[in-house]
Ligand SMILES: NC(=O)c1ccc[n+]([C@@H]2O[C@H](COP(=O)([O-])OP(=O)(O)OC[C@H]3O[C@@H](n4cnc5c(N)ncnc54)[C@H](O)[C@@H]3O)[C@@H](O)[C@H]2O)c1
């Protein structure tokens with residue numbers, strides 16, 4: 001079992017346990033101050049795992065609620081949060097409660113935000129069950145919901161007390177969800193670890209299926225994210241590098257009314273933002289070829305899903321990007337694989353909408 005400490009401003013670092021059977025650590029890490037528990041996740045994951053988790057917790061808590069909501073990005077909203085909070089209040093939960101955030105990134109973002117504001121903030125433990133959540137969303141304490149104005153616009157930084165990453169929980173993950181996690185892993189490699197990129201490139205065939213993603217690979221991804229978060233918990237500088245691909249991704253997700261999944265939108269966003277970086281930062285042509293090659297081989301990009309005409313639909317959705325300053329769209333762009341442009345300490349740079357349109361049109365053919 002690997003143990004990784006995510007250091008941040010809080011008094012205690014967050015402990016990440018990673019390995020087959022990590023879920024079984026839950027009773028050992030449970031604090032005697034946590035008298036009640038609320039297990040929160042979408043209906044798919046509570047159906048699969050809530051009973052097992054409840055059995056681990058029952059001997060240690062007075063009250064235990066299992067609260068679920070309908071799966072899907074369109075339900076990561078303030079309305080769902082309110083329903084969960086009302087159920088917690090009706091169930092008599094107090095500030096001595098610990099939330100168990102269970103599921104993919106959507107469940108963790110939502111349950112984490114409930115924990116951030118319930119009784120002005122209670123502890124939570126994260127149990128990620130998708131590849132995306134295990135390599136990315138469970139680490140770093142960003143919690144949020146979407147609004148009709150855009151993605152993740154209402155949220156809080158709230159660090160979990162502990163994270164349990166159990167690769168065995170991925171066994172039931174639908175095959176279509178796998179590439180979503182690979183997209184964030186490619187992002188980690190591009191923003192901070194060229195040797196991980198080399199490794200992923202050499203193992204691109206085996207990585208296409210869950211059997212290829214070893215605990216070693218998961219740990220490497222978690223360590224990259226933990227390192228970036230420790231430097232800059234509240235994203236005042238370097239943490240912005242984790243937004244590579246995300247300026248375009250968030251606009252695409254929002255414009256599609258949440259039909260395009262986050263991972264697929266990030267893959268498209270990285271492909272296009274790397275195209276922008278070729279002009280804006282001198283991102284080498286050879287690195288662009290490698291990046292588009294690996295995304296193709298991992299089944300992350302299918303440019304035919306989008307066409308020229310879609311850009312006009314997407315452009316207005318850049319308006320609500322959180323990185324925007326002085327009314328300009330900003331992106332985190334690589335200078336080469338493994339290194340991001342410092343952008344005078346902001347790790348972002350302004351990008352002209354005309355350039356985004358040009359790169360979009362050059363790279364995305366009309367749909368067949
Ligand atoms: N907070 C962060 O730092 C951060 C980082 C990256 C992404 N995110 C957010 O994460 C979200 C995407 O997360 P996601 O891709 O994990 O999607 P998700 O949470 O919707 O999970 C994908 C689907 O798989 C199902 N599922 C999850 N685990 C399962 C399992 N083990 N077996 C069977 N089914 C399972 C879910 O019910 C869902 O239908 C986005 O909203 C994104 O903004 C947050």
Ligand SMILES: [Zn+2]
Pocket residue numbers: 184246262266
């Ligand atoms: Zn992401």
